Amino acid sequence: MAPPAIVPLYFNGVYAFAHESHPAVVHQLVAAANELVGKPYKWGGGHKVLFDNGFDCSGSVSHVLYRARLLDKPLNSIAFARYAWPGPGNYVTLFVKPKHHVFMQICGLRFDTSGTLTGEGPRWRASSRSYDGFYARHPAWL
Template sequence: MSKYYRLIVFCLIGVLLSCGLTSSCSSQLKAKDRHLVHRFEYGKTAYIGPDGLAQAPPHAPKQVKWMVEAANSLVGKPYVYGGGHRQFQDHGYDCSGAVSYVLRAGGKLERPLVSQGFFEYGKKGYGDWVTIYVRDGHVFMTIAGLRFDTGGTWNSTGPRWKPERRGLKGYYVRHPRGL
């Protein structure tokens, strides 16, 4: 199968999932892929520069750009269990604190959530620009196709942009309304 054919197939699957054609009656939708891999979609995919910071696509909605900027501001902060739970501003962040901080910057969250709180956040399914992946004990997100996560690699020391694969077994997908 050619690389372009696979890209078209992945895009069609994404359209079907985002349209809700595969959704169930429950309030949750399981992540469909076995692994999350960075996929490029022209005009909608952010990229990571040599400094480890992301650049939003030029035509992304302003909320997406604000979220990318907020996530960039957390890169280099340490992982701190419970970090970002009591208040958005903290000296370090855990998974839910980091995701909460970024969503707040995009105007999509009023108070920090613990990871379990994301099971009911926003709408079920994949978002066009932002998707939240949640399971018992962990949450991470993709923004404009890039994964922002505190875990999932051997050198997980805090919130980072991560182009590496990530296993999705047990994860459910949610997204902010409108994104």
């Protein structure tokens, strides 16, 4: 028997919203990510200060995971290559290209600093992107 399909997040074009069927930690992740939407891209942002005025890729992913108690300190893309478990998760998957980039998907919706404009900060993205060279990682039971 196949596991039940995961309900996708609701996305209004700017913010994401978890479904009542999602575990509490998914609601926490989504709320933390929503708080970063609209912040500018800032290289090194989110690594020394949890509530920074801008975030880079690993700083934004670190912030979201930290706020959901899935991480105890900020990581860079090299460290994220060893974070948690290899492979995709059911609810949360991090995509890591060490020394280059990291982004996450929560229930299929991408949270990323790379989009259509250079220097764009963390945002939810409905569009796909290339996964070439990325490794999938996920928190233990998610």
